[in-house]
Amino acid sequence: MSRTVALTLAVLASWAALASQIRAEPLDLGLPRELDPSKFELFWFDDFDKFDLSADGFGRHKWFNGLWYSKPAPLDLFSHSDGILRLATRANKGALISTLSPKVGGHETAFSYGYFEARLALSANAANWPAFWLFSRDHARGTDGNHWCEIDIFELFASKFAGTVHEWIDFKNKQNRNNLVTLPQGTDLSQWHTYGMTWEPGKVTWYFDKKELMSAATPKICDSQELFLILNANTHDPAVEQFLSVDWIAVFRWKP
Numbered sequence: 138m139s140r141t142v143a144l145t146l147a148v149l150a151s152w153a154a155l156a157s158q159i160r161a162e163p164l165d166l167g168l169p170r171e172l173d174p175s176k177f178e179l180f181w182f183d184d185f186d187k188f189d190l191s192a193d194g195f196g197r198h199k200w201f202n203g204l205w206y207s208k209p210a211p212l213d214l215f216s217h218s219d220g221i222l223r224l225a226t227r228a229n230k231g232a233l234i235s236t237l238s239p240k241v242g243g244h245e246t247a248f249s250y251g252y253f254e255a256r257l258a259l260s261a262n263a264a265n266w267p268a269f270w271l272f273s274r275d276h277a278r279g280t281d282g283n284h285w286c287e288i289d290i291f292e293l294f295a296s297k298f299a300g301t302v303h304e305w306i307d308f309k310n311k312q313n314r315n316n317l318v319t320l321p322q323g324t325d326l327s328q329w330h331t332y333g334m335t336w337e338p339g340k341v342t343w344y345f346d347k348k349e350l351m352s353a354a355t356p357k358i359c360d361s362q363e364l365f366l367i368l369n370a371n372t373h374d375p376a377v378e379q380f381l382s383v384d385w386i387a388v389f390r391w392k393p
């Protein structure tokens with residue numbers, strides 16, 4: 138076997154191994170053990186078998202590129218195949234998808250109490266700063282009097298799981314102090330894991346691989362606003378390109 142052929146086969150084998158490791162799986166409707174499945178119903182999900190993105194902010198789509206205050210990311214920072222969406226960064230740009238159109242009057246999907254979960258795989262380095270979060274529709278639409286709620290379901294921050302509740306008043310932030318958790322030793326974030334959170338009146342609880350991590354109280358403002366979903370790739374170091382792959386996102390709510 139020539140050296141080139143051997144090398145090619147080795148590269149193909151490593152690609153195949155990588156592909157098998159981060160293969161898409163059917164949506165897993167399992168809830169954390171602490172949650173009684175008979176009390177929940179699936180309210181909204183995306184398994185990314187298709188990627189329904191509005192690139193220009195118009196139309197009735199599941200996802201929109203960018204937020205109302207930012208420019209859409211270059212489309213080559215998004216890639217989609219085999220049921221997996223991959224978001225990437227380049228220099229100081231990062232791909233971001235949101236369930237709220239950045240255009241005033243545009244389509245939007247917003248949420249209140251429930252269990253939110255994403256199956257994610259991401260670059261495992263300390264500069265990576267991906268985020269899966271919920272943000273106030275009223276603030277995005279300018280109707281909140283600059284008093285709003287933000288709940289971060291998961292951010293990787295200095296290689297820790299960050300889960301944060303923010304109350305913003307006139308752009309000043311109050312948040313829970315217990316928001317950084319060290320993940321179990323040996324956790325490989327480049328492989329698939331689930332990142333979840335329940336949100337109920339006055340309280341949120343975070344989960345990693347369906348195991349409880351921590352809880353925090355939520356301020357009253359979070360009980361009076363609906364929040365939309367955002368998933369984005371980001372980096373603390375523009376010289377390091379990052380990726381964030383998503384297999385699915387699911388939102389359950391308590392049955393009425």
Ligand SMILES: [Ca+2]
Binds near residue numbers: 184
């Ligand atoms: Ca999928």
